[in-house]
Amino acid sequence: MAGPGLAGACHDQGVTSLLVAAGQAVPTNGDPAANVALAADLTRRAGARGVRLLVLPEAFLTGYDWAAFDRVRDTGQPRVETLEELTEPLRAAAAEAGCAVLVCTPLLRGDDMRLTTLVVRPDATVEAAYDKQHVDRLELPWFTPGPRGPVVLDVEGVKVAPAICYDSRFPEHAATAAACGAEVYAVSTAYLEGSTRGRAVSLPARALDNGMFVVAGAALGTCGDRPVTGGSCVLDPEGHELATLGTEPGLAVAELDLDLLAEVRARQTMHADRLG
Template sequence: MTAPGTLRVAAAQASSEAGDVAANVATARALVTTAADRGARVVVLPELFLTGYAASVWDHESGLDLEDPRLALLAEVAADRGVVVVTSAAVRRALDETTLSVVLVDATGEVSAPYDKQHLCGEERGFFTPGDHGATVVVDGWDLGLGICYDGCFPEHAAAAAAGGAMAYLCPSAYFTGAEHRRDLYYAARAIDNGIYVVFAGLAGRCGDRNFSGGSAVYDPEGRPLARAGDEDPAVVVADLDPAEVARVQGEVNPVALDRLDTQGKRVRVTL
């Protein structure tokens, strides 16, 4: 198989209005336009960006229908600029089921939700149904694994994506102010754990009654930030992903992804 070419990606952040899909779509459209102006082919936006990260608006009625006409402006900019948008929302799945999901808008403007957050965190557990499968989206020959925020805190989640062929791991996220240390460690670690790129988009500003810390970044396969924002609202960071760098790191520099054992075997306990 021929290796893909370089892929320019953007991680974008801004504040989200709790429950105001129309306002959030307008902000998303502006962020995508800025990223496209800088040559991005894939744009990652934060967790629950379209519907708001605020428990006060988490109910079944506020879950997004993927055919919601308010998404048209985002679909239009994706199609007009030829970009793939990876964002997130509360999505209505069934009469009594809402998921915390990746909302994918492809370069033709088609909207789908291929991945539901598997590792729900804190008060999310009282509102959302956890996902039951991983997901990868393929763009220009790049396998891009999907995760959402807390998923990226579990090494096995990104490892499963890498084992399935992913060369990058995309994580819409939302970190409360004060958690910056953990935020900056987790996603750099997922990159170096697997020798892949990680694209992290963090919610910024205030949503509901909480403040969020941003920190959107693109990490290289050795866990170094190629580009990273602070807590600015809004901000867009852009970087180029290179398949040769993934191959170099995995094959020569840090082959932990290739050397990882399927099992650690039984554990022997010695009491002295």
């Protein structure tokens, strides 16, 4: 899945733009079926606006909640072997909307549970595409870190690198993806009340340091008794906001100008000048 090089444009040369959305809504903690239906609704709404890539928050299919993670262990679901059945409504919505969806869920593989980005494509397929590599210490009672190394997906001829929340706090995670051709850093994230400084600093820095667009779907709801604060956004390759949400459900929609990306990379060569 990794692509070549960093200099200039890496997308298909006939592709000049991509309409994207970062989505957020309040999930039902511990109810994957209800949250798949919620993701399907967001997908249809995004498709009605012409969106071709929708990025949803961290752990969206269960809710970002400790008790919900316990329930995954207790019920044995979601599990990689039953993904197609679980996501059928979302796969149908993606096909109807003509929109690729990146949605994060806790996912069991044997005895391991990982935080996984699923890619649901307009051909109604689903793939467990990426596992969170940097697992926060609060999450370690439940989750195993995923294998190291970048994953770069092709979406409408544009190179997209998935990331999950804490991954984005580590500059080398985005830098490695950019070095493998990524043009969009697609982050599924969750910020508990009191932890939003990371969103304000890290996401623009990842964009600016690597000349990449950032599309971040941020969770709403509660984790136990702590609010989860939203703040989904789309950033340009210099870290400027193209679209953003506060604490309300909705879609942050923006068009990614890939000619601008090539221009920024030609003008600001930090990523190309990185030492060794």
